[in-house]
Amino acid sequence: MIKVYVPRDSTALSLGADRTAKAIIAEAQKRGIEIELVRNGSRGLFWLEPFVEVGTNQGRVAFAPVQPKDVSGLFDADFLHAGAHPLNLGLTEELAWLKKQQRLTFARVGITDPVSLEDYLAHDGYKGLHNALKMSGADIVKTVTDSGLRGRGGAAFPTGIKWNTVLGAKGEQKYVVCNADEGDSGTYSDRMIMEDDPFVLIEGMTIAGIAVGATQGYIYLRSEYPHALKVLNETIGKAYVAGYLGDDVCGSGKAFHLEVRRAAGAYVCGEETSLLESLEGKRGLVRFKPPLPAIEGLFGKPTIVNNVISLATVPIILDKGAQYYADYGMGRSRGTLPIQLAGNIKQGGLVELAFGATLRELLYDFGGGSATGKPIRAVQVGGPLGAYLPESQFDTPLDYEEFTKIWAVLGHGGIVAFDDSVDMAKMARYAFEFCAIESCGKCTPCRIGSTRGVEVMDKITSGKEHANNIQVLRDLSDTMLNGSLCALGGMTPYPVMSALNHFGEDFGLKQTETAA
Amino acid sequence: MVTTLTAVDLEKIQAHITAHKDVPGALLPLLHAIQDDIGYIPEEAYPLMAKGLALSVAEVHGVVTFYHHFRTHPAGKHVLQVCRAESCQAMGSEKLEAHIKSILGIDFHQTTADGAITLEPVYCLGNCACSPAVLIDEELYGRVDSQKIDEIIQEARSSS
């Protein structure tokens, strides 16, 4: 039977994928044609959703974007046999946008039915776990270390070294916690993994548990992701039934249990210690470090806390080997980064590439420039705590160290583009406002500084004691940068100072005053 | 302030407390269960929760008020969350926000007079490739302009 694929990813749904799917089913019935409709994940070409595919002998053929009104015309054009139609984009695999990518973590995303364990197994699923079950914990950890994988949540700490600390920590009970709080604006790669290939995350967490001797895992999921919650619960249930989770994982005699916990709308709870407080049922106040969560984490026990992408990358490393992964990338940034194109961009979506591509390639070759067709003036990389970059920095390669050199952050790989209508002083004010709304309140530079920042910005834009207030702004940023307990207060100066230093004219500075 | 909590609601709350009391770190899952079920976290329930989980009432209060997601009063029939974060700003969410506030005649954290819609700000819905985004109940929308939001609101109002 002919297979027709209509994505079930949130972004596809937000553009009407459910209605498109219904229309296709209804039209097929009306015409007496039997089809099998598969709700796959998204290929990540979000500007083309709903992105419909048809299985043919040559491979899958794409038709996009398909709205219900297009459906009867598609049947008329015999799209089920790849018939000619203005929406026919040809073979999906041949689309340049996909062909230029190196999809390792996202190898299956968009191809498989996310909630089908059979599909997962048929596409290399659980090969990594099977290898891991034949290895010692120390060897699993060494493989992860050798792969060069660094934390994809943003801080880029080597994952294997973190695991090694947990492995070496003494404790009857250890935990694996997946940080699925994905609070950064401009990011959605965690959400895509959870909705579009959830078993890879479940497998990665299981490998982590087996490696360090942790028997309980939690996925701390932001409450803004209702679809991901359903998919995770459904697939965790299936993994239990099939023996991939439980007291005896795949007959190994080793236990690993997994549960999803819903967050409750606090950005700061993405910070790992605040997250742990929240999981314990408390207010999400940031803890002092040390002790590191790896030593004293959840309920005071040794705990791995890792981002979704870090954990979802572990299976392919255990399947194909450390070297295979490490062969991608540049410098100390090994492997690939799932980059998320967002904001004012013509072709927004997920691009997984080896480290080293430039921002310009992402913005223009993949992104196609701005959505409004106006020049891209500023780009914020790495979420609300990341710097704004001007055109002159678009040739910076995506690499943790290269970004550090220009006082910017690669973070979780979100790229938000702004056209020339953006007011950068307003964006700086917003950065303070956001920090004030989300501050956990534990330390003064962040709690008070953020509110002061909003006030200072208002004075600057209204021209009050201008030179003086610019200096106040710099001093305040300095205090927050150096005196905050966590990166919420500590990194809010990144968007603020980068906006001031690169776009001083928006703050009422003359060209000569801009370079500080 | 005392709200009118029915005996049925009280019974439901008690059942959730019983179901959660042995769960490690039970308070957040319990609060979610209660809010999913009856729509908000009634303050009268704090002592019950405190007793059930061996916490102080102050601790329960502290947790409920820390998290933006939990509400202590009933919301309207539908909750409309409008994204205010950077990616959506880059695509005109400020204008959209102003339009929504003016057609609903309310500000954030308020409910329309007919009780149909509660308006909340949200900071990223993970739909940033198709900004601006809104979430109504559990239904996500992308590339929302003023015409689309009018339709969404109308649909919500007619599907009481």
Ligand SMILES: NC(=O)c1ccc[n+]([C@@H]2O[C@H](COP(=O)([O-])OP(=O)(O)OC[C@H]3O[C@@H](n4cnc5c(N)ncnc54)[C@H](O)[C@@H]3O)[C@@H](O)[C@H]2O)c1
């Ligand atoms: N993904 C998002 O939505 C999001 C949101 C806000 C911020 N961020 C990112 O978060 C980053 C800051 O995170 P952070 O404060 O957790 O950074 P951090 O540098 O304090 O820690 C990074 C990780 O390494 C671990 N670690 C450090 N030393 C260790 C050791 N010796 N042994 C074992 N583990 C060790 C920490 O416990 C933590 O898990 C920022 O750079 C920002 O980019 C991400």
Ligand SMILES: Cc1cc2nc3c(=O)[nH]c(=O)nc-3n(C[C@H](O)[C@H](O)[C@H](O)COP(=O)(O)O)c2cc1C
């Ligand atoms: C304010 C704040 C918010 C954060 N939010 C997230 C988040 O949503 N997701 C995430 O993975 N890491 C987030 N982090 C980083 C975590 O503290 C931590 O470094 C990360 O979960 C470790 O996992 P990784 O090593 O796999 O990246 C945040 C940090 C700060 C300071």
Ligand code: SF4
């Ligand atoms: S910097 Fe802000 S969020 Fe972080 S601990 Fe201090 S007050 Fe809390």
Ligand code: FES
């Ligand atoms: S309620 Fe979110 S930090 Fe205070």
Ligand code: FES
């Ligand atoms: S910033 Fe609005 S959906 Fe991400």
